[in-house]
Amino acid sequence: MRILIVGGGIAGLTLAARLRQRGLRPTVIDTISSYGHAGSAITVWPTGSRVLHGLGLWNSFIHTSAPLQRYVVHDRDGKVLRTFDLDRLGKRDGLPRAAPRAELLAILESANGGTPVDLETEVAMMRQIGSTVRVRFDDGRERDFDLVVGADGIRSRTRQQAELHTAEHRFGWRIWCWWARRGVTPPGELHETWGLRQIVSAYPTQDRVACFVAISRSFNDTGTEPWPPNDESRDSLILRTLREADRVECIDLVEVTVPQWIRGRIVLLGDAAAGLVPTTGIGASLAMESAAVLDDELVRVDTAHIDIALTRFARRRMPRVDAEQHRARVVGDVMMLESPIARHFRDLGLRYFPTPVICRELDRWNNIPM
Ligand SMILES: Cc1cc2nc3c(=O)[nH]c(=O)nc-3n(C[C@H](O)[C@H](O)[C@H](O)COP(=O)(O)OP(=O)(O)OC[C@H]3O[C@@H](n4cnc5c(N)ncnc54)[C@H](O)[C@@H]3O)c2cc1C
Structure with missing residues (x-):
């Protein structure tokens, strides 16, 4: 299978690592000139951790990340509203862990002998000819692929090139x-x-x-x-x-929704498919999950039936991604409530909401099947 992954970020490198794990050699390109820039921190939740486990990267991640054992929420005067004991809440599935984005990328890139990424490379044009996608790169080279994966982030150019409708x-x-x-x-x-x-x-x-x-x-x-x-x-x-x-x-935060992720043999992955606002810190874990599911569907088909794998992938992932996008939006609205009365009730809720209910919700959330 000739696969082009546009974007060597969290989604793209996870997919490449999974494909390489079973002997495929995807082409990965990125516009950046190096991976040196640290970026910010990424919290990986247990849903993302299981993908790292599957890739044999968990020990490397443990060495570069720190566990988040407590989540302390303060009110506007700095008084503690509530301390969530994540150690207790996350007993069954493990804790969320935070690491610099650059270190997470380095770990993903190192998987299975290392994923070569063609840096400073961009797609100038892509055209579908039957079941092939003909790609012209910005240096003029042309190549044919059986599948193009747009993992090029929230401002995805692949999305535009595939003319997939986007609401920003x-x-x-x-x-x-x-x-x-x-x-x-x-x-x-x-x-x-x-x-x-x-x-x-x-x-x-x-x-x-x-x-x-x-x-x-x-x-x-x-x-x-x-x-x-x-x-x-x-x-x-x-x-x-x-x-x-x-x-x-x-x-400036934007939220991007894309009702359809597939155009022929082009598919979107990670933030390119759904750009969440980062209020719940789940985007990277979702992107890793989606990459694992895409690989899981591709493994079951031959080159002639990639379209079936893509349809199954979208069917499995869209409801979960939509739900998380909705949750991130609601959490953002609740965090930024303006009315003093609404804020008062929100703070009361935060203070007294029963821990077993939160544990149940977290448990459900960590164990949604991929
Ligand atoms: C402030 C902030 C904090 C966040 N905190 C968290 C957090 O704690 N936990 C969490 O899970 N998520 C967090 N997120 C969200 C998370 O960063 C994203 O969901 C995640 O990075 C998505 O991965 P991705 O691979 O889809 O996109 P990206 O990580 O954005 O990767 C896209 C890649 O594509 C490349 N690219 C772009 N355009 C092109 C092109 N035309 N051609 C080739 N390559 C291209 C880029 O250089 C990049 O390497 C946060 C986001 C923000 C903004």
Whole structure:
């Protein structure tokens, strides 16, 4: 099977690793010039962990990630609303673990002897001729493939080239991300402050802490302004580290929905198929799951029947991805509630919601069949 994977991110490298595990040699391309840039932190949930286990990468991941044992939510005055004991909640399926994105990518790339990625390479044009996709790369080379997988992220160009209808929705949140030294939060504790139209989060990885501020309001510039000072958060220890940060990234959140993931022999994967807002930190785990399911369907067909595998893949994944997209949106809305009355009831709910119900929900969530 001649497979082209456009995008060597989390979804693309997971798929490549799975295909290589059973002897296939997909071509993987990416526009970046190197994998050096750290990016932010990625939390991998047990649903993503089982894919890493299947690839024999779990031990490597353990060595570069840190477990999140407690999730501490603060109100706008910094008072602790609730501490979720993830150790207790996640007893059966394991804990979520956080690692720098670059390290997760390095681990995925190393699987099964290493996946070669053609860097600084892009698809200029693709055309379907019968059951083949003819691809012209930006350097003028042309090659035929039996399958093209668009794993090129939320701004997917493959999606455009395949003319798959896309709905893009600005979520109205701007996020600033930076790294702080270890010690800003106790090890193993993920801290989040739910303020008025503002969320501050700190995710500890092994040797440093990924910090985020999200602000919800209408921004009419293009994301270059520095973080707007806000009295409410002046005293936050996390925000004070912003002044020492080497680099601050600023992202305007968008949500992308794609009702149809397949066009002939072209299929979308990961954020290219559904761009979630990162309020639940599940996008990477979902992308890894989807890659595993796509491989699982491809293994069952020969080249002549790839279209059947693609249909089965979409049927298995779309309901799960839709549900997670919906959940991420609702969680975002709840985090940023504006009405004082609604916030009061939200905070009461957070404080007193029964732990067994949360455990049951987490259990159900971690064990949804792929
Ligand atoms: C601030 C923030 C925090 C997040 N935190 C978490 C978290 O804690 N946990 C979690 O699970 N998820 C998190 N996510 C979401 C997660 O990053 C994504 O869901 C995940 O990276 C999706 O993987 P992907 O491979 O589909 O896309 P990406 O990881 O974006 O990879 C796409 C790849 O395609 C390449 N590419 C782009 N265009 C082209 C092109 N035209 N040709 C070739 N290659 C191309 C890119 O260079 C990139 O390498 C977060 C997202 C954000 C924005």
